Every structure is written in C-alpha cells, then in structure tokens.
Amino acid sequence: MNRKTYKEAKVTLEEITRLLKEGNLTEEEKQKLEKSKVQLAGQLLSIWWPFDWGRRSIMIALFLVGLYGLIEGSNHFLWAWLVILLFSPRVVGEFSFFTGRVFRVLR
Structure with a gap:
C-alpha cells in the first residue's frame, strides 16, 4: 500500500462511518457498508510503518x-x-x- 491508496482508503472509511452514523439506510445497505468498513479498517491496519x-x-x-x-x-x-x-x-x-x-x- 502506498501513500495515495492509504489516503483514499482513509477518506472512504470516514465517509462510510459518516453514512452509518446518519442511519437513513436500508438494512441491506447498512450490512454492505459495515462489511466494507471492516475490510478498509483491516487494510489501514495492515501496514507495519505509519505513513x-x-x-x-x-x-x-x-x-x-x-x-x-x-x-x-x-x-x-x-x-x-x-x-x-x-x-x-x-x-x-x-x-x-x-x-x-x-x-x-x-x-
């Protein structure tokens, strides 16, 4: 993972978190976003050196x-x-x- 993809993943994670906090999603959308959130968090925490x-x-x-x-x-x-x-x-x-x-x- 390079710095650009790290920043993109971080921005996407923040956007997903914001959408989940708003709460005006269907149950299917909510599950899909929570799954994406977990995957992005895993990617962000998979690097050894901080950026x-x-x-x-x-x-x-x-x-x-x-x-x-x-x-x-x-x-x-x-x-x-x-x-x-x-x-x-x-x-x-x-x-x-x-x-x-x-x-x-x-x-």
Whole structure:
C-alpha cells in the first residue's frame, strides 16, 4: 500500500462511518457498508510503518535510544524497543483484534 491508496482508503472509511452514523439506510445497505468498513479498517491496519512522519520519527528515535542502550550495556534503554510497537499500525490492529475476540468470548 502506498501513500495515495492509504489516503483514499482513509477518506472512504470516514465517509462510510459518516453514512452509518446518519442511519437513513436500508438494512441491506447498512450490512454492505459495515462489511466494507471492516475490510478498509483491516487494510489501514495492515501496514507495519505509519505513513505520517510524526509517528515514524518517534519510532526512529525510539529505535536509536534502544540501540544506544544496547551499545552502552544499559538494559533500561532497551525498553524503548517494546514501546516502538505501540506506534505500528499492524501491531495495534492485531492487538485490537485479539482483545475484541477475548471480550466477545467473555460476554
């Protein structure tokens, strides 16, 4: 997925969300849009690196902090590599999917 298709998918997802909130749809249209919404959300959360440079630069900075800790022998700085995972859309998506399944079973 490149930046252009990512932006198009994000705009489409926002439009679908808006249409679903309005609520003036038939049941068939609503089901079709909800299915499309889930598929688009899956596509948006399937990339490892974020497209925006703010999150990407935070990930790079955390990687460098962890690398510094590895070179200097300080284990405290290596925790930065675990924090990097919080900025990856793929990891966040997998975690959300997992917790959703767990809470669905617990109900």
